[in-house]
Amino acid sequence: MESLNAIISIILLLIAIGVLIFIAREMESTKKRKLTGIVFFLLGILFFISQVSYLIYPLERYKNFCGLFGYYTSFFAFWVCGFYFFILPALLIYLSIVYLTRAQTENKTLLFFIPIGVVLDTLLFKLFNFNINHIPSGGMLGKVVGEFLSKYFGPFGSYTILGFSILVILFMMLKERIIKTSIQVIKSKKPEKPIKKRKKEKTEKKKPVPKPNEKVSIKKPLPQIDFKAEFLNLLSAPETKTQVNQDVLKKEAEVLSSRLAEFGVTGKVVGIESGPVISRFEFEPDPGIKVNRIANLDNDLALALKATRIRIVAPIPGKSAVGIEVPNRERNLVYIKNCILNEEFQNHPSPLAIALGEDITGQPVCDDISGMPHMLIAGTTGSGKSVCINTIITSLLYHSTYKDVRFLMIDPKRLELPMYNPIPHLLRRAITEPKNAVKELEKVVSIMELRYRDFAREGVRDIDGYNEKVRKKGGEAKPYILIIVDELADLMLTAPSEIEENITRLAQMSRAVGIHLILATQRPSVDVITGLIKANFPCRIAFQVASKTDSRTILDMNGAESLLGRGDMLFLPPGKGTPIRLHGAYISTEEVSSISNLIAKLYMRELLGDIEADLDEVINSILDEELWTIFINPRDPAFDEKRRALSNIIPTEKIDEIITNGYYPKLTELTVEEEIQPEEQPVQVDPLFPEAARLVFRHQVASVSLLQRRLNLGYARAGRIIDQLEAAGVVEPFQGSKSRKVLIEAEDELERIILKYTNP
Numbered sequence: 001m002e003s004l005n006a007i008i009s010i011i012l013l014l015i016a017i018g019v020l021i022f023i024a025r026e027m028e029s030t031k032k033r034k035l036t037g038i039v040f041f042l043l044g045i046l047f048f049i050s051q052v053s054y055l056i057y058p059l060e061r062y063k064n065f066c067g068l069f070g071y072y073t074s075f076f077a078f079w080v081c082g083f084y085f086f087i088l089p090a091l092l093i094y095l096s097i098v099y100l101t102r103a104q105t106e107n108k109t110l111l112f113f114i115p116i117g118v119v120l121d122t123l124l125f126k127l128f129n130f131n132i133n134h135i136p137s138g139g140m141l142g143k144v145v146g147e148f149l150s151k152y153f154g155p156f157g158s159y160t161i162l163g164f165s166i167l168v169i170l171f172m173m174l175k176e177r178i179i180k181t182s183i184q185v186i187k188s189k190k191p192e193k194p195i196k197k198r199k200k201e202k203t204e205k206k207k208p209v210p211k212p213n214e215k216v217s218i219k220k221p222l223p224q225i226d227f228k229a230e231f232l233n234l235l236s237a238p239e240t241k242t243q244v245n246q247d248v249l250k251k252e253a254e255v256l257s258s259r260l261a262e263f264g265v266t267g268k269v270v271g272i273e274s275g276p277v278i279s280r281f282e283f284e285p286d287p288g289i290k291v292n293r294i295a296n297l298d299n300d301l302a303l304a305l306k307a308t309r310i311r312i313v314a315p316i317p318g319k320s321a322v323g324i325e326v327p328n329r330e331r332n333l334v335y336i337k338n339c340i341l342n343e344e345f346q347n348h349p350s351p352l353a354i355a356l357g358e359d360i361t362g363q364p365v366c367d368d369i370s371g372m373p374h375m376l377i378a379g380t381t382g383s384g385k386s387v388c389i390n391t392i393i394t395s396l397l398y399h400s401t402y403k404d405v406r407f408l409m410i411d412p413k414r415l416e417l418p419m420y421n422p423i424p425h426l427l428r429r430a431i432t433e434p435k436n437a438v439k440e441l442e443k444v445v446s447i448m449e450l451r452y453r454d455f456a457r458e459g460v461r462d463i464d465g466y467n468e469k470v471r472k473k474g475g476e477a478k479p480y481i482l483i484i485v486d487e488l489a490d491l492m493l494t495a496p497s498e499i500e501e502n503i504t505r506l507a508q509m510s511r512a513v514g515i516h517l518i519l520a521t522q523r524p525s526v527d528v529i530t531g532l533i534k535a536n537f538p539c540r541i542a543f544q545v546a547s548k549t550d551s552r553t554i555l556d557m558n559g560a561e562s563l564l565g566r567g568d569m570l571f572l573p574p575g576k577g578t579p580i581r582l583h584g585a586y587i588s589t590e591e592v593s594s595i596s597n598l599i600a601k602l603y604m605r606e607l608l609g610d611i612e613a614d615l616d617e618v619i620n621s622i623l624d625e626e627l628w629t630i631f632i633n634p635r636d637p638a639f640d641e642k643r644r645a646l647s648n649i650i651p652t653e654k655i656d657e658i659i660t661n662g663y664y665p666k667l668t669e670l671t672v673e674e675e676i677q678p679e680e681q682p683v684q685v686d687p688l689f690p691e692a693a694r695l696v697f698r699h700q701v702a703s704v705s706l707l708q709r710r711l712n713l714g715y716a717r718a719g720r721i722i723d724q725l726e727a728a729g730v731v732e733p734f735q736g737s738k739s740r741k742v743l744i745e746a747e748d749e750l751e752r753i754i755l756k757y758t759n760p
Helices: 002-025 029-056 067-101 107-111 113-127 139-188 227-233 246-262 291-295 298-305 336-340 385-399 434-458 463-472 488-494 496-509 531-535 548-555 589-607 615-624 639-647 652-661 668-673 689-699 704-711 715-727 747-758
Strands: 267-274 278-285 311-313 322-327 353-359 364-368 375-378 405-410 480-485 515-521 539-542 568-572 580-584
Touching (some): 029 067, 246 278, 336 353, 385 480, 434 463, 434 488, 434 515, 639 652, 689 715, 689 747
Parallel strands (some): 405 480
Antiparallel strands (some): 278 322, 353 364, 353 580, 568 580
């Protein structure tokens, strides 16, 4: 009965611990550590008190200081482990100190407590064979092992085995310390060489040797990381592809021929190409059969083959046959890892090489953004549009460093692109406000103009010629800039004329200076993809769309409405009139996050390389607890809390240095672009302009009434200050009776504006 009660007590304890773990999962990492440390400490004290009281009152369960729970858990513990169970409270208190003080410990050391427990239990049973409440001193574990050793090895052999086991375990636990201590002792006891006097010899200057009592901080060399190997390890391995049954394909070819014959279209299937998602039947019609008659039979053929959708290519470019594309019964997933490992992509010389997916025959397809030079992507929700953008970005991150390619990411949906905020390739963190997007696009236009000025000064025509010339002089090459917009429709709704003007100007002129655009939308209507935008984006990708009208808007032809979704796409390269059907490569959100953390870890090694600490552990803590967000967003709601947590890991001076200088590497053009003055800059501003600017920045809204209340101003003066803030670019233009939004996101940027306007 007592054994059953003890087991029930242990089960209740495990359930309580499980509930605490479930609660901790929903908490932040710092709070998790504190909660875990407190729980370990309380459990350690609880077990210690229950064990001591069990020794005092071994047969009186109601006198146990921790009640029946303490009595039965102690009974079960002593029954299994004997006196070795006293190590458990000490171990729990030790772990609580580790979690509460963030001290470093090695998990491997804790694993040796199990074999030590077995050996000590056996020794207790052998040496001190006494019972407590009819329980052996070494517990049932010690009794079983002890009796086994006595039976087969005798007393002397048993003690020899146990003693040797203890020595081996202790050596395994302390071998690193023993080796280090031995090396230090050997070095300290080396005999000094006798000093011989030499006449008329110049004494060499020696480096100062630290005294024995002085602390010498030795910076450990960081282990080298094979970036590309680590990168590929984070991606899912391609699964074995399911091959399409050739007998099934032949039967479907016969059904196609017979069904077409019923409609008066005679001919034969001359070829079959099978891929991961679809199979294409090449049907050669008899002389006199018009191609248009076949193109209009897609629904009838889908009915005959029991297929969801069928796409007819009439005719196949370069062949005297019509392509009938039928979905496979079992669809294979196309993995990005397989596309990246493709030899063509691996050997591609361009830093803007991208992997797109596989064609209808299963061959990986890659391309070069610099030759496109801009891309338009459209597709309904769930068709694979956002995954395609992630695939393109991931390909570029594998192929190029932040010195080769920089990104400006605009994501009004706030879902996909903010995941890339930790990587140094960004010009600034992903933009989620459409109003800020207009301002950033104007900055890129200024960068484009400055680059043209630099190219003219060097006498070159494009970015490749400029970089080649600058590298020969030992200068710094200019990176490519890729602007990615995940939802163009949201931007066009907010400020259609400004967005269209900036995008059109960039699309027309930016190719030579290494600036490229990728625009994506789920609503390919003419009010979103205007004629000016469409004319300057020769490369297009169409995923599944809702209607033939949408297909014609993006591709100038039908076909996208017949796609299957989930990455099935039509890729229209520049200079080609016929799109290529591809199946987009898949990358999960978890893989994107892991890749971002890997690149951020390598970049933080550069930022924090001069601190004296275990750098990898510091960086892992910063990334796991998302403390890095204060580097890119001074208005983070948890800024103060994260800054305090960060100051426990790295010096405060280093935190301030990164925040002041900026997390992302600066472009040389951005520092020059700041010198460009606005066209209508007021010569003089109100003396209260700096205070008013800081006030609206804190509140993130601006209105005349706010300045009147907080600064004790009259209506006319407060209105003039609001106009000055608008001219300086601090607040948005007048929007009727609504309060104006603040356009400045970084405090250092606000201070630069204040300095520029108060010190003209």
